[in-house]
Amino acid sequence: MGVEVLSASTDSRFVHKIWQEQELSKMIQGGVPFPMLADAGGKIGAIYGVYDELAGVDIRGRFIIDPDFVIRAMEVLTPEVGRNPKELLRQLKAFQHNRATGEVMPSGWEPGQVTLKPGPALVGKVWEVWKP
Amino acid sequence: MAELKDGCVTPARGPIVPVTEKIQTELTFEKEVYKVNARVGQTAIDFEANAFIEGKGFQPVKLSDYKGKWIVLCFYPGDFTFV
Numbered sequence A: 001m002g003v004e005v006l007s008a009s010t011d012s013r014f015v016h017k018i019w020q021e022q023e024l025s026k027m028i029q030g031g032v033p034f035p036m037l038a039d040a041g042g043k044i045g046a047i048y049g050v051y052d053e054l055a056g057v058d059i060r061g062r063f064i065i066d067p068d069f070v071i072r073a074m075e076v077l078t079p080e081v082g083r084n085p086k087e088l089l090r091q092l093k094a095f096q097h098n099r100a101t102g103e104v105m106p107s108g109w110e111p112g113q114v115t116l117k118p119g120p121a122l123v124g125k126v127w128e129v130w131k132p
Numbered sequence B: 001m002a003e004l005k006d007g008c009v010t011p012a013r014g015p016i017v018p019v020t021e022k023i024q025t026e027l028t029f030e031k032e033v034y035k036v037n038a039r040v041g042q043t044a045i046d047f048e049a050n051a052f053i054e055g056k057g058f059q060p061v062k063l064s065d066y067k068g069k070w071i072v073l074c075f076y077p078g079d080f081t082f083v
Helices: A013-027 A040-047 A085-101
Strands: A003-009 A036-038 A060-065 A071-077 B048-053 B057-062 B070-075
Touching (some): A013 A036, A013 B048, A060 A085
Antiparallel strands (some): A036 B048, A060 B070, B048 B057
16 A cells, blocks of 8 residues: 555654564564554654553554645544554545545545545535445 | 452552651743644644554654544553553
């Protein structure tokens, strides 16, 4: 899909290294391949709206940034619940399809389903084409 | 041994001694405040961070190093946590 992943927490890069060695490499062969960023003091998390000052950590926030460096999507959760990689992939595929074709993806769209071509001809006719 | 309850994010209480007095302090800390906020549809805010990269070791990474590609940026509360 040609996507670069970056992860970030307030842990230092040294902790990231040991986490990779001690745990992640046992869950994923070779460990995670993407850069693990150290967000010292939550300064980066703060500008992305995910830094919890009371707890001193970045909460779960996920951002999709397009090749023009524009933020396309964000999902932010409190720490108790993890994210769903399937939903991330769905959104990435949808945004990539939109960038390639200009077509748009309606609510609940899954890869492979019909996409919509916005324009005067489609006004009032979505019900005819989109039958999920 | 009873298992200790340890959630992901509850901050530790700090000093566990009775509070003897409360004082007003003149001491203030300088804090950098950034007047920018990440929003969808807006240009991403660039930053640099120290990073660990498998096979490469430690090196600083800038978000803008990846300009021109699709990027997924993920924040999480901490290494060695549970979720």
